[in-house]
Amino acid sequence: AASTKTALDEAAAAYMAETGRAAVLSYAGSPALARQIQLGAPADVFISANPGWMDVLQQDRLIVPASRLDLLTNRLVLIAHGAGAAPLDLETADLGALLGESRLAMALVDAVPAGIYGKAALAALGQWPSVASKTAQAANVRAALVLVASGEAPMGVVYATDAAAGSNVTVVAVFPQDSHPPVIYPAAAISSGNAAEAQTFLNYLRSPVARGIFLRHGFGVSDP
Amino acid sequence: MNAEAAWLGPEEWQAVMLSLRVSLWATLAALPLAVFVAYALARWQFPGKQLLNSLVHLPLILPPVVTGYLLLMVFGTKGPVGGALQQIGIVFAFRWTGAALAAGIMAFPLMVRAIRLSVEAVDPKLEQAAATLGASRALCFATVTLPMILPGLIAGTVLGFAKAMGEFGATITFVSSIPGQTQTLPSAIYTFLQVPGGESAALRLTLVSIAIALIALLLSELLARRVADRAGGR
Amino acid sequence: MNAEAAWLGPEEWQAVMLSLRVSLWATLAALPLAVFVAYALARWQFPGKQLLNSLVHLPLILPPVVTGYLLLMVFGTKGPVGGALQQIGIVFAFRWTGAALAAGIMAFPLMVRAIRLSVEAVDPKLEQAAATLGASRALCFATVTLPMILPGLIAGTVLGFAKAMGEFGATITFVSSIPGQTQTLPSAIYTFLQVPGGESAALRLTLVSIAIALIALLLSELLARRVADRAGGR
């Protein structure tokens, strides 16, 4: 997944420094990468932002099931335009009324993980019916963030990692973890790839150094 | 493709109709401006000509996502142009008009290039002849140049229309994807392709999209042939 | 933009050079075929002409992502064509050649259209005159038609090059985004836009991309003017 670029680049650099072996990283959307693997991409490891695509590859026996692990986690937050927006209580606030004529920026609610999770969370909180017709669905989380940052949409649902670095936006609420399926970035070795090399890299990503890097970039790391 | 699959759901139909509307408006609205710019680039010398030329080509050069961001900055309700237009009731953000604007801007360089080539192929001697017969510059253009560039105009329009039908990156970035408002065919196709198992739906919509564009293409070829026949065997 | 920001990292330089290589190869390799197809569409009547015409326009009509998937299916190592070519040592999948293929295919309709318009503007009477002077069809083409369509050829090439420089959707879908191999400028820009804080890097690359394309554009205009001057004041 492209959204992990900075963190993974740093981890790969550390891996290189430690082992002397280079990891070549190709970033693209999960569906594109998954299809490329289905059609013979010469890759060793797949890291996805969407467990669904990992499941597909697993069904197709394209990954080594034993190597699959949940590498990273993330949190879903509600952001608002402007630097000093006031916090908001998701349980009590009427998002629909707050939006008025304007729109709530999200990733595609039926297609992209952040959108799917966001829709589930809003539904669980009883907010979905009032905002369903007011969503502006962007192609991915970053685009949703831009809509809020530019002020085009007053509020949006994005990942915590994106919100942290975004200028001109404020996190006004964090969605409760139980309001939506966990945000998980699974990783696995690809069966047609170099299994040993893949396992070494995956192991490294779970090392304390790598975990430190991920945490620094705002990701959560699931327990080993 | 079985009968059930071929049938489009209401939201999909919406996307088809919206795409048609967006593309038609984008092409038609861009056409007069494209003709003007193409004519100016082909025939006139003026300061800033190369700048204009570069500006026209920008949407082609830039990754569509970047174009989308730029549109957002300029034509969004908070943008300099978008803000001003909002005062007089013209809003692009999150409206189908915004999708048409994005599609039109992406199609613009293709239209200008095709038309410009045609203008350059018109012998200025014929325009001179029209002038001696009493036609002012504007009338010269309307009665001689315009009919003679029709093939390029048609080619440019169909290129533009096809591009507008396929445009996705700039559109979704600028106006996102709101069903019935800004969810065009390509946005819908993209959505389907994001989820595992969405391929068949995506394929259905892709075929619809191809069919529409090919019909436009065929019509344009027919039209162009009639125009060429009209202009006679030279 | 301060000096530090203007400076490109090694990976960014790689993307710039790769984009140049991919776009140049894509345009140059597509050019002869584009000329041939444009000539055939402009001058010949043959069965399947409309089919060919439609096929040429497809990459314009389809959302680039779809084109990318189709390329992956056909030219991937598991695909019918890609598999066969692999036997003779030609591999597109996940190589810069694949990026060039994708860029070339996306640029193809633009090149064909521009060249076709130019061919249609060449008076067949001049080709006839060349024939009576002993020039066979091929020589006629080389000595009369080709020099006379140079403006369209240049226009088509620069359009194609600009499109190839900006191409992103089909490329990343087909050959992914592997630094030094398939990560072109637009892919790099896209990736930067996906990560928090990547905007300034994206902006830098965008400016580089614009600069390259504009230089190509200016060169083409200069070239076209020289060609037009050579062909004299009519």
Place this chain on the structure above:
Amino acid sequence: MLTVSLRHALPGFGLDVQFEAPPGVTVLFGRSGTGKTTVIQAVAGLLRPDQGRVALDSELLFDTTQRHWLPPHKRRMGYVFQEGRLFPHLTVRQNLAFGQWFAPRDAKRESLDRVVELLGIGPLLQRRPGLLSGGEKQRVALGRALLSAPRMILADEPLSALDEARKAEILPYFERLRDEIGIPMLYVSHSAAEVARLATTVVVLQDGKVQRQGTAAEVLGDTAVMPAGVRAAGALLEARVASHHNDGLTELDAGGVLLFLPQIAKAVGSVVRVRISAHEVILSRQPPEGLSALNILPGTIEHVRTGGGPGAMVSLQTPAGRVLARVTRRSAQALGLEAGVECFAVVKTVSIAPEDIGGGG
């Protein structure tokens, strides 16, 4: 009256002309590449000369010193181009009507039907110009200019692509334009016959300069300047129609001398002009008898000019006006032709070509 004064430099060619075109037809005469088309283009406004001034009657068309420039579409010049320039996307009928669309409402107009009939292009009206033969194209181009209600006609070799019979049909039409409608014309031609018949004034161009300007009679009678050489030399006589005879001859009175010509469709009393080519005149010292030639003009030799060639140009003052005769040096000597000698000019009735007889211009 059109006054023209132009100076323009082209790579490898310089134009520097001044002339006046009084009402009637001014023929620009000169060899290929001497600047005739360039002059016409400047008058039409299609070429902006480096320096110069062109005025039609009291209206200034342009003047570089005053920075005045009337654009071509406001000049209303009926320009017949040397190469046709028909609009390929319009039918012949639409091409013809093109100028009418833009003509001022109150302008004198020719009728489409009349022009179509005159030019014999009726069957072509629905065609596209691409399918016309060379002569057909030129006729349509001529019609288009005539129908645009022009204030002046600029005709650049309008007849050169036409066959003799067609030329003979169209020339009288130009005469009528000149005489009846009184529209001024600037007319490029290579043909001495056309010059003689149409020209009020002749401007001879050579290498971008005016070599000679004068009335048709003056210029045609001047062997030194006629660019087409001695064969184009000849006299122009003015004569009045005296009577029409039953046997198809018309009797003219030229200063008391009677001339017989093939039927001329002019009323008795009207004035015509007759070109008599110098090479068609036979001289005789005695009044000749028993000849088939009907026209005999008595006169006195003004002068005899000989050059390097075998010929001599004899200029004869007759009651009808000056007549030129080109004879061999041998004959001139044998007959003792020299200034002051009285002799007779013999001219055949039929040797005066129809295109050499025109209404007085």
Place this chain on the structure above:
Amino acid sequence: MLTVSLRHALPGFGLDVQFEAPPGVTVLFGRSGTGKTTVIQAVAGLLRPDQGRVALDSELLFDTTQRHWLPPHKRRMGYVFQEGRLFPHLTVRQNLAFGQWFAPRDAKRESLDRVVELLGIGPLLQRRPGLLSGGEKQRVALGRALLSAPRMILADEPLSALDEARKAEILPYFERLRDEIGIPMLYVSHSAAEVARLATTVVVLQDGKVQRQGTAAEVLGDTAVMPAGVRAAGALLEARVASHHNDGLTELDAGGVLLFLPQIAKAVGSVVRVRISAHEVILSRQPPEGLSALNILPGTIEHVRTGGGPGAMVSLQTPAGRVLARVTRRSAQALGLEAGVECFAVVKTVSIAPEDIGGGG
């Protein structure tokens, strides 16, 4: 020899011609729009006729019954187009050289320098065709065709845009092509003088059909068919150069009759042909005396033809051949001209135009 047989239907126009063009120059003569260009295009291979057969000597160019079709570039026809068709992207020099690039190595070639000098286009060599005057374009087009080492020349009104002096310079070149190089030509022309001078054979077209075909003498002498009307009628005499005189005259022997003409640049003993226009011949019952005309041919009247007009065409059998004289009916009556009567034809030396004298074809 070129044998042509064509049938082709165009909307509004049908072509149906058969003719043979023996070695020499075959002139296609006819009014505007009668199909001359169409015939030439079919011979060149630019038009595929519905039916027909064209063969040059023993080589079949095409035959619709045999489905044989030689493409234009293999026919090696030097086509001078009515509208020039110069290549706008090449300089004049490159245009001229164009055909040379593709000519077979062993073909007889004209030299570029010679053609350039002849056509007077030396100063234009570096220019682009867009900047040439009308006549200049046509001269370059002519040069381009001549330089392509053609087996046959197809010339579609090659001289009509040229001035008289230039025509007079270029015509002898065509004669030399005909006589010295022996290259066959199909030549479209409106001008009786060109026909008389160049034509071996004349094919008269009317409305897409062959109206008359014959030798130049036959066709020019036939007043019924000459499309240009009676003025084009005239006799063609063959004569041998007898001697050149000091005063610039050349003496010819035409069947025992002596004719004096302005200097002809041919060796003594060579055969030339002289066209004598019917309208320039004066008839006399007595041997005329004291006239400036030097040529007097005695003869017997074969017949006198009169039509509706004021003229009569008198056909006279002389030792030099048949001479035509066009006189008025009035003169014919006055002089008692009728079949069997003896009389004298008087022809001025200088009235025979230079373009009417040609090498025997």
